[in-house]
Amino acid sequence: MQSKLPVKKTVTFADTSEIQGAVSNTTIPYDYLVFAVGAEVQTFNIPGVREHACFMKELEDAEKMQRHFMDCMESAAFPGQSTEEVKRLLHMVVVGGGPTGVELSGELHDFLEEDLRSWYPELAEHVRITLVEALPNVLPSFSKQLIDYTESTFKEAKIDILTKTMVKEIKEKSVVLQMPDKSIVEVPCGLVVWAAGNTLRKVTRDLMGQFPKAQENRRGITVDECLRMAGTDGSIFAVGDCTATSYAPTAQVASQEGAYLARLLGQIAKRDELEQRVEALAAAPDVDKQELEQSQKRLTKLNKLRPFKYSHQGSLAYIGSDKAIADFPLFNGNLATGGVATFLFWRSAYLSTLFSMRNRTLVATDWLKVKFFGRDVSRE
Structure with missing residues (x-):
């Protein structure tokens, strides 16, 4: 997508699919533009991340990670592999101790215990999962008691947590780490999954570049209290991970922003x-003064746009072994809980946020299939 803002008020789109039609570019005009392109993976310019790590940003990233994971298992099962090579292939490193990294580590553990242990009993004991986090602890947005609970659950599951540890380089068969004592260690591994943050997409940087005086925040697009892009005439709105706000880059924030913006655009349409x-x-020529006066009063009311206010409904994260943690605001404090019951609540909350009964049925059916028949790891 290429923006032609704000003079022409048009957006140009390009067809980048493998099979392109006769028209590969199109330009459409707009009255109001909602910019919600999200973010892309932040690599911090660390050597080897893009070449050798798997990401967890898009659906194809998850599919690639699953293929790589199964390749490691099957290669380790190949006759004649040395014990040292088997241990390397079966060492899975997850970089990033936020909810994505923690949930992925828990899911890998479940995959091992619920499926791979019966398929590869001779290899199961060699599988090792390591979670690397540069901060002093994982899940920094959660309460300390839930962080401690997660760490103890991971310890029981034999998932290693390396905090205060930085990745310096990722090689084809290893990851180079800077340990808390500043020493450099090269750790052999078969798979590295990168879940260490977001950065702006190029199209976002290009858009911000057209308003250099108003858009100086490197974290994202600066917006006002009504989610309008600073420096514009009010016709461009920005929501989600592409913006620089005080809110966390989560689906909960983006969902509330989207619902607010839908109501706001409805009000703006009535106003216009x-x-x-x-x-x-x-x-x-024959002015109806009474109707004109009433219309002007209604217009004055419609011109008053209510600002966006985020309502934090709590944080949830799955930590593996059919356990989850939850941190909910409660009066002036918070309610922290974890365990199997929280996991069931997490699943019910997940289903309730899906957009249609069709999607809810499909997801619930998939969960039941996994529970009774195991995960589908069929190859294309």
């Missing part, structure tokens, strides 16, 4: 329509 009506009434 009423503005045209007022202009027509004022220009009419």
Whole structure:
């Protein structure tokens, strides 16, 4: 997507699919633009990340990671592999101790215990999962008691947590780590999954570059209290991970921003329509003063846009072994809970946020299939 803002008020799209039609580019005009392109993976310019690590940003990233994981298992099972090579292939390193990294580590553990242990009993004991985090602890947005609970659960599951540890380089068969004592250690591994943060997409940087005075925040697009992009005439709105706000880059924030913006755009549509009506009434030779006055009062009300206010509903994360943690705001404090019951609540909350009964049925059916028949690891 290439923006032609704000002079022309148009957006140009390009077809980048493998099979392109006769028209590969199109330009459309807009009255109001909602910019919600999200973010891409932040690599911090660390050597080897893009070449050798798997990401967890898009669906194809997850599919690639699953293929790589199964390749490691099957290669380790190949006759004649040395014990040292088997241990390397079966060492899975997850970089990033946020919810994505923690949930992925828990899911890998479940995959091992619920499926791979019966398929590869001779290899199961060699599988090792390591979670690397540069901060002093994992899940920094959660309460300390839940962090401690997660760490103890991971310890029971034999998932290693390396905090205060930085990745310096990722090689084809190893990852280079800077340990808390500043020593450099090269750790052999078969798979590295990178879940260490987001950065702006190029299209976002290009858009911000057209408003250099108003858009100086490197974290993302600066917006006002109504989610309008700073420096514009109010016709461009930005929501989600592409913006620089005080809110966490989570689906919960983006969902509330989207619902707010839908209501706001409905109000703006009524306002714009009423503005045209007022202009027509004022220009009419036989002006109906009473109707004009009433329309102007309604227009004044519609011009008052309520600012966006985020309501934090709590944080949830799955930590493996049919356990989850939850941190909910409660009066002036918080309610922290974890365990199997929280896992069931996590699943019910997940289902309730899906958009349609069709999607809820499909997801619930998939969960049941995994529970009774195991995970589908069939190859293409």
